Amino acid sequence: MxxxxxxxxxxxxxxxxxxxxxxxxxxxxxxxxxxxxxxxxxxxxxxxxxxxxxxxxxxxxxxxxxxxxxxxxxxxxxxxxxxxxxxxxxxxxxxxxxxxxxxxxxxxxxxxxxxxxxxxxxxxxxxxxxxxxxxxxxxxxxxxxxxGLIVGPGDPSDRFGYWAAAFDRAGFEPVLVPSGEGRFAQVIDVDDLAAFAANTALTGIRNAIGDPYPLDDVLASFRTAAAHTGETVVAGDEWLQAHDVQPWMGERSLPLWLPLEWSGFMTRSNAAYREAGGTRTPIETLIDRVLADERARGVDRPRRAGLTRSDERELLAELAS
Incomplete structure (x- = not known):
């Protein structure tokens, strides 16, 4: 044993x-x-x-x-x-x-x-x-x-799951999103990572990460999974910064949004991980699991990352004025 x-x-x-x-x-x-x-x-x-x-x-x-x-x-x-x-x-x-x-x-x-x-x-x-x-x-x-960014059911950082909650709670109302131009999302499923880490045959150094996807495509997949029927309203970087919306994580943030000069953080090579047998759960499957988890935990619960729905509505109103 x-x-x-x-x-x-x-x-x-x-x-x-x-x-x-x-x-x-x-x-x-x-x-x-x-x-x-x-x-x-x-x-x-x-x-x-x-x-x-x-x-x-x-x-x-x-x-x-x-x-x-x-x-x-x-x-x-x-x-x-x-x-x-x-x-x-x-x-x-x-x-x-x-x-x-x-x-x-x-x-x-x-x-x-x-x-x-x-x-x-x-x-x-x-x-x-x-x-x-x-x-x-x-x-x-x-x-x-x-x-890289570890995601999945139970994620205590609330970053990836924010978007499942944001589209689900909005229903037919609009959702505020960042510009996806030149941006990607690259994540690793916590269970894929756990499986990779439980392997004594591996030595050396490896990035453990999935494939990079255009950020717009990932947000669209969240929207589809949540059956959101409202608009998506794009806010530019300068506007978000001027309204004290933070990138990536923390309170009053838009998770997965990074400054363009950090875009390489979400496009790392995963070749060594793949060659060593690392698995990559399809992004749509991962989104479905995370959405189910967010619904179970409550899409309006206090979060460690993202906007409250109240703050999001205020920002949307300002953007429309």
Whole structure:
């Protein structure tokens, strides 16, 4: 039986990876603070990774270690404590590590951001780059996975799901959308990613991402799935910025909309992922699943990303005046 240690295992992505390994018949242990339950069938070891002593409870041999942390110090301490007790190590990094977001089709050899140093203010990309360096030092037993935007049912970021909710809640009323000219959407299904991460035969570094689609086509697919019959009203970049609408994420934002100079972020190469057997759920299937999830969770619920319907109506009224 494969012995798997998930450093985490109770969050959205790490829980999916733990579940995947359990379905494969592995014995799974999750190290987490215990604020959320581990998947059924996994063993939860409570520990705080700010305390290096947490790893003393795990001092044994492991066939696989999976880490998703975005704290370089956590990754460094885990590698120091468990690296020589592990036959394979999977680190879930991010495509945010790349320094240049204006290059289309860039692969894993593209230039990275500078790694974080001890004492630096927290910056996600720099932390991931530094963490990759600690994992890379493990040599041939390490697999570094760089996903792009991870989406699917239960997504806590609310970015991709915003558009399912926006078209569904509007019904026959208009929906505000950004200009799609020169823009793309490129995502990875959380379950495709979990399956790819649960593979001890893979080593090296790979972008884990689906195919890029024109943003207009993706928004049209959301509209079709939600049976929206109202208008789509396009707002230009300058107008949105002048009205305090943020790109990409966060409150009062239009998710998936990025400045044109960042358009390369949504057109990365997935050739290495495909060659290694990475699966790509069709975008229409993914949209249908996300729409069903948004309806179940409530399309008008408070969200971490997007516009409230009230704010959207106010913006539409201003745009029409």
């Amino acid at each position: 494969t012995d798997v240690l998930i450093l985490g295992g109770t969050g959205w992505l790490s829980g999916r990876i733990a579940r995947r390994w359990l379905d494969e018949g592995a014995r799974v242990t999750c190290l987490a603070r215990g604020e959320r339950p581990a998947p059924d069938g996994a063993v939860l070891v409570r520990g705080d990774r700010d305390d290096t002593g947490a790893y003393e409870l795990l001092d044994r041999d492991w066939d696989e270690v999976v880490d998703v942390s975005s704290r370089a110090s956590h990754v460094r301490d885990a590698v120091d404590a468990l690296g020589d007790r592990s036959a394979h190590w999977t680190y879930i990094s991010s495509m945010s590590v790349y320094a240049d977001a204006d290059v289309h089709g860039a692969d894993e050899s593209a230039r990275l951001e500078e790694p974080a140093q001890d004492g630096d203010d927290y910056e996600y990309a720099a932390q991931k780059v530094a963490a990759e360096g600690f994992v890379h030092a493990l040599g041939d037993l390490a697999h570094i996975v760089r996903p």
